[in-house]
Amino acid sequence: MRIEFTKMQGAGNDFVVLDETRGRLGLTAAHYRFLGDRHFGVGADQILTVRPSPAEGIDFEYIIHNADGAEVEQCGNGSRCFARFVRDKGLTTKDVLRVKTQKGVISPELTPDGRVTVDMGAPVFAPADIPFDPRGAQPVAVGEWQKWPLALDNTAQAAPVLVATVSMGNPHAVLLVDSVETVDVATLGPAVQQSGYFPQGVNVGFLQVIDRSHVALRVYERGVGETLACGTGACAAAVAGMRLGLLDARVDVQTRGGVLTIAWAGAQGDLSAPVRMTGPATTVFQGVIELPDSL
Numbered sequence: 001m002r003i004e005f006t007k008m009q010g011a012g013n014d015f016v017v018l019d020e021t022r023g024r025l026g027l028t029a030a031h032y033r034f035l036g037d038r039h040f041g042v043g044a045d046q047i048l049t050v051r052p053s054p055a056e057g058i059d060f061e062y063i064i065h066n067a068d069g070a071e072v073e074q075c076g077n078g079s080r081c082f083a084r085f086v087r088d089k090g091l092t093t094k095d096v097l098r099v100k101t102q103k104g105v106i107s108p109e110l111t112p113d114g115r116v117t118v119d120m121g122a123p124v125f126a127p128a129d130i131p132f133d134p135r136g137a138q139p140v141a142v143g144e145w146q147k148w149p150l151a152l153d154n155t156a157q158a159a160p161v162l163v164a165t166v167s168m169g170n171p172h173a174v175l176l177v178d179s180v181e182t183v184d185v186a187t188l189g190p191a192v193q194q195s196g197y198f199p200q201g202v203n204v205g206f207l208q209v210i211d212r213s214h215v216a217l218r219v220y221e222r223g224v225g226e227t228l229a230c231g232t233g234a235c236a237a238a239v240a241g242m243r244l245g246l247l248d249a250r251v252d253v254q255t256r257g258g259v260l261t262i263a264w265a266g267a268q269g270d271l272s273a274p275v276r277m278t279g280p281a282t283t284v285f286q287g288v289i290e291l292p293d294s295l
Contacts, residue, residue, distance in 0.1 A: 001025075001291045005035070006085060007042060007284040010077035012228025012257015014284070016044040017085045021052045021060075029069030030295035036067030042289060045227050048078045050086060054100055059092060061100045066223035073103040074169030076231020076277050077260075080116035083108035084281035103169035117278040120232070123239045123266070124167035131199050132165045132173075143245040152191040163192070164240035168275065170222070171198055172236035174205040176244075180216045189220025203230060205237040212248045215241060217255055228257030235275045238262035 003025055006017040016035050018025060034041045044067060051061035062082050064075045082099065086092050087110055096109045107119040127134060132148075139146035140162060149160035150173075163173040173192050177183040189204045201222040208216040219233035220226050234253040241247035242264060249267035253260045258280060265273035 001293070002288055003291060004286070004288050005042060006089075006286045007044070008081040008085060008282060009257075009284055010080045010229065010231065010281045011255055011260055011279050013046075013075075013077035013230060014044050014228075015078050015081050016042045016047045017081060018047065018049045019089065019091075020049050021091060027291075028295065029065075031291055032065040033067065033069040034291060034295055035289070036065075036069075042287075045221070045224050046072075046075050046078055048075070048082055048085075050082065050091070057098060058100050058105065059094065059097045060086060062106075064101070066221075068223040070223050071102070072170060072223065074101055074106075074120075074232050076118060076120055076168070076233075076235060077229055077279065077281075079106055079108055079118045079120075079231065080277075080279055080281040083110055083116050083118070084283070088283065101169065111278070114280070115278050116281045117276055118231070120168055120235050120275040120277055122272045122274050123236070123264075125165075125271070127165065130165055130167040130171045132171065132202075133197055133199060135197060137197075143243075145243040147244075148197075150192060150195055150197055152188075152195055161188070161192070164244065166236045166239055168232040168235045168239075170232055171200060171202045172205055172233060172240075173198070173202050174207050174237050174240040177206050177208055180206055180208045180218045183218070185218050185220055185226055189226065193220070193222060203233050203236070205230070205233045205240075207237045207241060209241060209246050210254075212246070213250065214252050215247065215254065217253050219255075229255035229260065229279075231260065231277055231279070234260045235262055235264075235277055239264055239266065239275060242267040
């Protein structure tokens with residue numbers, strides 16, 4: 001089966017984007033794994049699929065698969081690329097869209113400077129809704145919020161690690177670190193993911209506070225591994241830093257792939273306020289690929 005695709009990136013987080021507005025391609029999890037494979041396929045952190053409006057008042061539906069073939073709830077950098085794709089392909093003339101995801105409706109907005117701002121919805125803090133199972137752990141109070149101690153197996157970490165937990169449509173655990181350059185992401189990331197505290201898996205963020213409006217971030221993503229950037233991870237990390245009293249309401253998040261700007265009115269007390277993320281979305285190339293029949 002031959003299919004057309006577009007390769008895009010947002011702050012280094014890269015995607016294969018597929019157009020299903022005129023009909024379903026009928027791809028399986030194995031097809032998505034093939035497309036995401038950097039040796040045999042196109043190569044991507046996620047595969048994004050554009051589908052037609054599922055309901056009145058909605059412009060498109062947005063489906064996301066990780067490189068391991070699993071469907072996931074949300075991808076912030078992908079949502080910006082999604083908006084750029086539908087505009088550049090002439091699928092819409094709107095600057096502000098309403099797009100259905102697995103976890104609700106998002107509203108990407110194309111800005112005059114070429115970047116895209118996305119209303120990512122309100123963060124979720126209730127453990128059961130993240131979902132996060134404390135498994136008897138007791139939270140450690142930090143200001144008006146808390147961190148959770150997680151006991152990790154198979155690491156050199158003698159004491160439990162303290163994490164802030166939040167959902168941005170997908171689950172995140174945020175660790176404060178002294179330096180994103182020296183932290184052992186390759187060990188701690190999978191250790192937190194495999195700890196059993198997160199029944200649907202978790203994206204693990206390593207947050208270094210530079211000052212109240214600047215942070216550095218690395219993210220070990222569920223089903224992908226470490227990526228150059230993670231949009232929902234940047235939102236989760238910024239929100240966690242704000243709730244812990246470390247950051248102001250608008251923060252530049254330096255990822256390895258570029259800078260994302262996160263703004264949240266909840267820093268002033270309205271926890272139900274949506275998080276807004278602004279960043280780049282760029283088309284890299286377009287092509288046609290033959291998907292093997294024997295996957």
